[in-house]
Amino acid sequence: MAHTQNLQQTPDSSINELPEDDNALFADLQEDLFEGDLASNQAASATRISQQAVVPDEMLGLRFDQVAASLFSEFSRERLKSWLQDGQLTVNGQSVKPKTRCLGGEVLNLEVTLQEQNTTEPEPMALDIVYEDEHILVVNKPAGLVVHPGAGNWSGTLVNGLLYHDAKLKELPRAGLVHRIDKDTSGLLVVAKNLAAQHHLSKQLADKSVYRIYDAVVVGHVIAGGTVDQPIKRHPVERTRMSVQPGGRASVTHYRVLERFGTHTLVQAQLETGRTHQIRVHLSHIGFPLVGDPMYGSRRRLPQGASQNLIKTLQNFKRQALHARKLGLVHPHTDKQMQFEAPWPDDFSQLVQALRDEGHQA
Secondary structure (H helix, E strand, C coil), rough: CCCCCCCCCCCCCCCHHHHEHHHHHHHHHHHHHCCCCCCHHHHHHCEEEEEEEEECHHHCCHHHHHHHHHCCCCCCHHHHHHHHCCEEEEEEEEEECCCCCCCCCCCCEEECCCCCCCCCCCCCCCCCEEEEECEEEEEEECCCCCCCCECCCCCCCCCHHHHHHHHHHHHHHHHEECCCCCCCCCEEEECCCCCCHHHHHHHHHHCCEEEEEEEEECCCCCCCCEEEEEEEEEEECCCCCCCCCCCCEEEEEEEEEEEEHHHHHHHHEECCCCCCHHHHHHHHHCCCCECCCCCCCCCCCCCCCHHHHHHHHHHHCCHHHHHHHHEEEECCCCCEEEEEEECEEEEEEEEHHHHHHHHCCC
């Protein structure tokens, strides 16, 4: 069923909505086991995990948290450690401390009922779902939609819509999110639908095996593609901005030219790392800010002699011209390599067409 959505036109708060980059989000997902209030009244419909494994003799002397991480590898070590501590993961029917060492042959029994992990309210929303099965969901996010609730954006976010679409996502940290894109960037996001899938996808992001391709329109004539390998950290004065600075976190963006329009260029960028605002920061750093970027672009520049159509199009483009077009990953259950693609949204297509038309007139 389709539902209408009301996109919030608020300042870019995406820098606060999730950890600063995908690797930080991965770390949080391993540690942030129970974010919100536990809803005991949901237990009847909650997901139940029931597994058993025997410790092989070759693991003699290892700690039980290490053994559990090997035998139940679909779950994070931190989560398994928590289950050992609270008695949901037992050894020969008894609770043990995670650091206790095994003798070999013990029976590990995992009996867990998942509870709600956050208190975000579900909200009806028209989601553009590109793919969905029982393990993952891939959504094409429109520009203007905040991904995760945060300061100033407690409702009307993608997470609110996801929870309405699938109530079981309440059982997962961050409602199954494993990465993010900025509020005013459009394009593809993958969402995990169970703990095992979330852990698997998070590991893929951490080891850089997730394939993410973005299209961007930048100001300036880009002669050739290349790689920007520059560290990024929060700006020392303007705390809502990120910047290239010594001592920042390693950040790598590969880019290539797709089409030139004289005063502008359509480029394709591939992320090797996932820092906050990375493409916007890196392309601006080398002198090619994104069209419409209010944070990292210079004052809006209009080409000399531009037609009224192009001037109007550029003036009306109120967001950074960035679209997450392709997403590649290994399916967390089948291990099949998958790739998804989302077409340009209307505003992006109209911008490119206006630049093409201008070239034809010249």
